[in-house]
Amino acid sequence: MIHQKLNEVKWGIIGCGDVCEVKSGPALQQIKNSSITAVMRRNSHKAKDFALRHKVPKWYNNADELINDPEVNAIYIATPPDTHMEYTIKAANAGKPVYVEKPMARNHAECIQMVLACKEKSVPLFIAYYRRALxxxxxxxxxxxxxxxxxxxxxxxxxxxxxxxxxxxxxxxxxxxxxxxxxxxxxxxxxxxxxxxxxxxxxxxxxxxxxxxxxxxxxxxxxxxxxxxxxxxxxxxxxxxxxxxxxxxxxxxxxxxxxxxxxxxxxxxxxxxxxxxxxxxxxxxxxxxxISKHIQQYLLQTIVNELTGEGKCPSNGVSGARTNWVMEQICKRIDK
Structure with missing residues (x-):
């Protein structure tokens, strides 16, 4: 996938909750050529609190405003899976690389729509299966x-x-x-x-x-x-x-x-x-x-490397979609 190389990855995080506190957020600040420019939560107080504690300059309570912030050039979607597809498509339409928490989506069909949306806009899509890089x-x-x-x-x-x-x-x-x-x-x-x-x-x-x-x-x-x-x-x-x-x-x-x-x-x-x-x-x-307590740092380093033209990330939308497909097959015969 061809995408313009970035000199610095300036992240915008949608859903700066628990997973971002230790596993991923600090790593984004520590990796060379990577920083967090803005965070978003629907609760403005919580968004501001995260931003102040992690020295992030901007916070929002609206995802569209973060996605369209001209100073943000990559989107990290750290919300529950029911909004992954929606935000991924919006980020792709804005021409910004996307990093999505796992599981990639609620079902395989949503994963495929995410992959196609990013492919159509030539936007890289990465999934937070960070164990691939441990x-x-x-x-x-x-x-x-x-x-x-x-x-x-x-x-x-x-x-x-x-x-x-x-x-x-x-x-x-x-x-x-x-x-x-x-x-x-x-x-x-x-x-x-x-x-x-x-x-x-x-x-x-x-x-x-x-x-x-x-x-x-x-x-x-x-x-x-x-x-x-x-x-x-x-x-x-x-x-x-x-x-x-x-x-x-x-x-x-x-x-x-x-x-x-x-x-x-x-x-x-x-x-x-x-x-x-x-x-x-x-x-x-x-x-x-x-292993570092910022456990996503190993994978995030490969993402920053790829976006700055210095490497390749092992976890992408295509591989993430395969995992959803397997889970769906295993759970087909479900008795509630």
């Missing part, structure tokens, strides 16, 4: 590509979380948008499994077939709370996963295992950032990584 994930890719664990056979994803008080208590909280499918597209599966499935796309290539079941067993909130899925990658590797958000605390577990013909790699997504390598007739190796 040192731990790059180490896993290096191990796989080296062939040390042989030919990849299958992948197993396990994510079990209990119905602990903060989830139950949040079930009636309208700010907990993740549990309302009309806003998020699904429940915690869409919020957390999207990271896992996107990284597997990065490591092993696209999934070309998927199916599964999604149910709401506990009936605590509107979205599904248990999902199982099976999927097949383009290269013939098979995968399966279980995502449960209704277990007991004694059952909580989170691990992904990639099994090859000569060994395996296992790692968590949401705990520490260690990687365990097991190879036939060799002692297990554990790789540990200290």
């Amino acid at each position: 040192p731990s994930i790059l180490k896993i890719k290096e191990i796989i590509d080296s062939g040390i664990i042989g030919n990849i056979r299958f992948v197993n994803v396990t994510l079990l979380k209990s119905l602990h008080p903060d989830i139950v208590g949040a079930s009636n909280n309208p700010d907990n948008w993740r549990i309302f499918p009309e806003i998020s597209g699904g429940g915690y599966f869409y919020d957390l499994a999207s990271h896992q499935l996107d990284v597997l796309d990065f490591l092993l290539g696209p999934v070309i077939d998927a199916t599964g079941f999604a149910v709401n067993q506990s009936q605590i909130y509107p979205a599904e709370d248990l999902t199982t899925g099976i999927f097949r990658f383009q290269n013939g590797v098979l995968g399966n996963g279980i995502w449960s958000f209704n277990t007991s605390t004694t059952s909580e577990e989170e691990v992904t295992t990639i099994v090859g013909s000569k060994g395996q790699i296992s790692f968590p997504f949401f705990g520490n950032h260690s990687v365990t390598l097991k190879v036939e007739e060799k002692e297990d190796q554990i790789f540990k990584f200290n």
